[in-house]
Amino acid sequence: xxxxxxxxxxxCPKSYDALIVGAGYxxxxxxxxxxxxxxxxxxxxxxxxxxxxxxxxxxxDAGVLIHEYGPHIYHTFDDRVHxxxxxxxxxxxxxxxxxxNIHGTLMPVPFNHRSLILAxxxxxxxxxxxxxxxxxxENKKVPIMELRNRxxxxxxxxxxxxxxxxxxxxxxKQWGKTPDQxxxxxxxxxxxxxxxxxxxxxQAPHQxxxxxxYTELFNNMLDHDLISVFLDVDARDILSVEDTRVLAYxxxxxxxxxxxxxxxxxxxxxxxxxxxxTLDMVFExxxxxxxxxxxxxxxxxxxxxxxxxxxxxxxxQVVPGKTTxxxxxxxAYEPGSGQTPYYVxxxxxxxxxxxxxxxxxxxxxxFHVVGRLAEYRxxxxxxxxxSALSLSDQLIDQR
Ligand SMILES: Cc1cc2nc3c(=O)[nH]c(=O)nc-3n(C[C@H](O)[C@H](O)[C@H](O)COP(=O)(O)OP(=O)(O)OC[C@H]3O[C@@H](n4cnc5c(N)ncnc54)[C@H](O)[C@@H]3O)c2cc1C
Numbered sequence: 001x002x003x004x005x006x007x008x009x010x011x012c013p014k015s016y017d018a019l020i021v022g023a024g025y026x027x028x029x030x031x032x033x034x035x036x037x038x039x040x041x042x043x044x045x046x047x048x049x050x051x052x053x054x055x056x057x058x059x060x061d062a063g064v065l066i067h068e069y070g071p072h073i074y075h076t077f078d079d080r081v082h083x084x085x086x087x088x089x090x091x092x093x094x095x096x097x098x099x100x101n102i103h104g105t106l107m108p109v110p111f112n113h114r115s116l117i118l119a120x121x122x123x124x125x126x127x128x129x130x131x132x133x134x135x136x137x138e139n140k141k142v143p144i145m146e147l148r149n150r151x152x153x154x155x156x157x158x159x160x161x162x163x164x165x166x167x168x169x170x171x172x173k174q175w176g177k178t179p180d181q182x183x184x185x186x187x188x189x190x191x192x193x194x195x196x197x198x199x200x201x202x203q204a205p206h207q208x209x210x211x212x213x214y215t216e217l218f219n220n221m222l223d224h225d226l227i228s229v230f231l232d233v234d235a236r237d238i239l240s241v242e243d244t245r246v247l248a249y250x251x252x253x254x255x256x257x258x259x260x261x262x263x264x265x266x267x268x269x270x271x272x273x274x275x276x277x278t279l280d281m282v283f284e285x286x287x288x289x290x291x292x293x294x295x296x297x298x299x300x301x302x303x304x305x306x307x308x309x310x311x312x313x314x315x316x317q318v319v320p321g322k323t324t325x326x327x328x329x330x331x332a333y334e335p336g337s338g339q340t341p342y343y344v345x346x347x348x349x350x351x352x353x354x355x356x357x358x359x360x361x362x363x364x365x366x367f368h369v370v371g372r373l374a375e376y377r378x379x380x381x382x383x384x385x386x387s388a389l390s391l392s393d394q395l396i397d398q399r
Contacts, residue, residue: 003222003229005049011230013238013248014255016043018395021235022260024053025384026371028221029084030258033392035226038399040256042227045235051222053260054340055214055381062285064324065213065317069340070281071296071309071326072214075204076382082206084389088220091208092316096200097294102165102301108198109298110141110191111162119161128158132194139195145188162192170300174330175277175345209315235259236266244363253366256395260371262341263357269335271356274376276333276341285324292325305329344376351376368395 013019018034020027023046034040050056054069073096076082099106100115107115116132117125131154136142144159167190171182193202201207210217222229238248239257246253259266264274282305295314298307305327312323333341344350354376361367370391372379379387 002227003051003231005230005232007230007233007238011043013043013253014251016041016228016255018042018256018258019235019239019248019253020044020258020260021239022046022053022371022373023048023051023218023222023229023231024260024371025055025381026260026374026388027053027258028218029385029388030370030392030395031227032221032224033389034256034395035224037392037396040226040399044222044227044229045233045238046229046231047234047261049231050215051229051231052215052218054342055218057213057215060283060285060324062322062324063319064285064311064322065315066283066311066324066326067214067309068281070279070328070342071311071314072381073200073207073295073314074209074381075201075207076380077204077206078382078386079206080389081382081385084385085217089210089212089217091206092211093207094209094314094316095207096296096314097198098200098296098298099292099294100166100170100298100300106293106297109166109200109300110193111166112193112198113196114198116158119165128154129194131155132158132192136194139193139197141191141193143189143191147192148188158192162190163187164301166190166298166300169302170298170306173304173306176330176332213315235261241266241361241364241367244365246364246367255366257367258391259361259367259369260374262373263354263361263369263376264335267357267360272353273335274341274354274357275345275350277330277343277345278333278339279342280329280331282327282329283324284326285322287321288323289320291323341373344372344378346378 017040020031020042023044027044031042031044035042055072056069057065057067060066098109100109105118107118113129116129120128144162147155147159240247246257291310296307296309299305307328309326310323333339368391369375370387371384
């Protein structure tokens with residue numbers, strides 16, 4: 001692999017079999033798969049000064065490994081994804097746990113046996129728990145809608161508590177909504193866990209953090225003789241789509257193009273901008289070993305921020321006397337402002353707008369879209385890897 005900042009003067013798109021826009025999971029997985037599976041010579045164009053997309057991590061001034069674009073916890077049910085990624089890193093055995101800070105009391109999320117006792121006291125909490133076990137069985141995730149459907153005042157009380165204290169204010173902060181704007185179908189799906197397991201992903205067979213961090217995972221994945229990475233390069237300065245053709249520097253380009261950036265940007269947002277939520281991430285280094293007991297504490301009833309992450313609790317890194325935490329403030333994304341578009345706003349009018357952009361590239365046979373931005377959908381890391389592997393399979397089969 002070679003990694004350069006900027007493009008060399010003699011950069012010639014036609015000397016590559018594939019141009020890949022974006023060095024996040026979508027782009028990097030395709031680059032590796034096409035280089036390895038089809039012997040294709042690949043150029044990856046990335047406009048940020050680093051690889052790894054939103055999974056990028058780095059060591060801060062205090063020596064703490066931080067996730068620059070928000071905490072990333074790897075978990076997957078997909079064996080193929082796990083086998084693929086495991087070629088480029090080993091994973092720690094970290095098991096993610098989340099607590100909610102409810103008026104100063106830290107309760108496990110999803111709401112479970114221990115949360116019931118913390119919320120309702122020892123005696124009532126136990127009684128409610130026994131009722132939940134008798135009604136639904138143990139080690140079950142039960143949506144609060146089902147608690148309400150039982151026509152039982154006590155189960156409804158649990159549902160109301162969870163709705164009010166875990167879900168409502170947090171969701172309003174996260175999505176900038178009022179209660180009546182929150183889809184009742186989503187509200188009803190908020191789970192209560194009837195059991196003691198306080199892990200966030202109790203069922204995931206593969207879970208952990210990359211031993212040396214995500215950026216190192218990407219460096220290893222992109223380390224291949226047929227892959228060249230060019231950072232600080234906005235692909236829109238080179239590539240465009242016109243009718244059914246891809247142009248590179250205005251000339252038809254016949255290789256494969258894998259585009260993992262936002263589709264509206266590719267067309268100058270001429271139909272309007274696709275809406276997103278963005279996040280202000282405020283990092284703070286403290287002179288202490290540990291700030292909070294787990295990686296993530298959600299602030300579900302108070303504060304302007306949604307959650308605090310303490311990275312050392314997730315990575316297992318030992319840095320005596322120092323820890324770095326990060327508060328997340330959610331707000332509307334302003335297109336063209338330089339903010340990072342983080343979360344797709346999954347509403348019908350936005351999906352419609354996306355489809356209109358998507359229709360413009362549908363007949364461009366050598367132009368492929370993959371990833372959270374290009375597909376305008378929320379993906380966990382493993383989902384993006386699976387999609388990128390599947391697209392690569394198709395392209396390799398075609399050759
Ligand atoms: C706050 C937050 C927390 C998350 N936490 C988790 C988690 O705990 N677990 C989990 O599994 N997933 C998590 N995710 C999801 C995860 O970040 C995504 O699944 C993953 O990053 C998607 O990879 P991608 O390649 O599609 O997109 P990205 O990682 O966004 O990569 C796309 C890349 O394309 C580049 N690009 C775009 N346009 C251009 C252009 N014109 N020219 C050149 N380059 C361009 C961008 O700079 C970017 O680097 C989280 C997401 C967010 C926002």
